[in-house]
Amino acid sequence: MSRPAKPALPLRDGVAASAVFCAAGPWATLAAFLVERLPRVLDWPERIARGDVVDDAGRPVANGPYRAGQRVYYWRYLATEPDVPFRERIVFQDEHLLVADKPHFLPVTPRGIYARQTLMARLRHSTGLADLIPVHRLDRETAGLVVFSVRPGERDAYHRLFRDRAVEKVYDAIAPAGDGPWPRVVRHRLAEPDTEQFLQMQVVGGEPNAETHIDLVERLDGGLARYELRPHTGARHQLRAQMNALGLPIVGDRVYPVLQPHENPPSFDAPLQLVAREIAFTDPVTGQARRFSRRLSGDSATIAPP
Numbered sequence: 001m002s003r004p005a006k007p008a009l010p011l012r013d014g015v016a017a018s019a020v021f022c023a024a025g026p027w028a029t030l031a032a033f034l035v036e037r038l039p040r041v042l043d044w045p046e047r048i049a050r051g052d053v054v055d056d057a058g059r060p061v062a063n064g065p066y067r068a069g070q071r072v073y074y075w076r077y078l079a080t081e082p083d084v085p086f087r088e089r090i091v092f093q094d095e096h097l098l099v100a101d102k103p104h105f106l107p108v109t110p111r112g113i114y115a116r117q118t119l120m121a122r123l124r125h126s127t128g129l130a131d132l133i134p135v136h137r138l139d140r141e142t143a144g145l146v147v148f149s150v151r152p153g154e155r156d157a158y159h160r161l162f163r164d165r166a167v168e169k170v171y172d173a174i175a176p177a178g179d180g181p182w183p184r185v186v187r188h189r190l191a192e193p194d195t196e197q198f199l200q201m202q203v204v205g206g207e208p209n210a211e212t213h214i215d216l217v218e219r220l221d222g223g224l225a226r227y228e229l230r231p232h233t234g235a236r237h238q239l240r241a242q243m244n245a246l247g248l249p250i251v252g253d254r255v256y257p258v259l260q261p262h263e264n265p266p267s268f269d270a271p272l273q274l275v276a277r278e279i280a281f282t283d284p285v286t287g288q289a290r291r292f293s294r295r296l297s298g299d300s301a302t303i304a305p306p
Helices: 030-037 044-050 119-127 152-163 238-245
Strands: 017-021 071-075 089-093 097-102 143-149 168-176 184-191 202-204 210-219 224-231 274-282 289-293
Touching: 030 044, 089 119, 089 289, 097 119, 119 143, 143 152, 143 289, 168 238, 184 238, 202 238, 210 238, 224 238
Parallel strands: 143 274
Antiparallel strands: 017 071, 089 097, 097 143, 168 224, 168 274, 184 202, 184 210, 210 224, 274 289
16 A cells, blocks of 8 residues: 655745755754754754744654654745845746746745745745746846746656757847847857856857857947847856857846956846847647747836836
């Protein structure tokens, strides 16, 4: 006979419970183990006292003598997590997909100091869909469309769609006006350097692994222009690194051409002028032709309000 399924633990502000297995060891109490196992969380005794650490059935566990072999759960958050003051917008939703327009500065998934202030957590909280998972990535600094899978059993099909580059993606960017010729296809080999500048992708010699179709669609005041970018590959920081390699760094970029210091707390007054405007593909689950678009700002000199 199969064992009964463990009850699902509820989301808290859109954040799913994280599991920790209690390995064998010399710890006197559960709190002592958690302090050593997850030292970035500074308030384990207080969390346990509040009932914010639970067992498989969602029952609060006590900070008693340490018991190896059990699995405990907690909800990831940090007291210093920044509040991102911009809101996402749901562009489309059905039983298979949810497509959201992500604002600048909001991470897609939990990372570093962000847990509740992420697109995934916000959408899980607002929709009640605990199984929402993004099927592709978008930088925290970049705004625009992000596609989520609604049903766990369909995730792999959508992940495979993006992994196999069977998706048409269109971005808008504002950068210095270049001489062209336009449109043009640019190809580079991008690599992560093994230096302190690890955040910056570097153009290196070798077979290209990044290809983008670029067109200048509108010249703006101040020597700037609006570009349409259509990536054919998906290298990390591809659009930002390739525009910089052309001598046309995107307005508001804090990584290219010069890596700027990390801001703590972050400021939200100069967003990167890059948005994922459109995405299209043949749905691997339904066979439908899918095409989603976002609205642009009414200001011709910006694509992201401060």
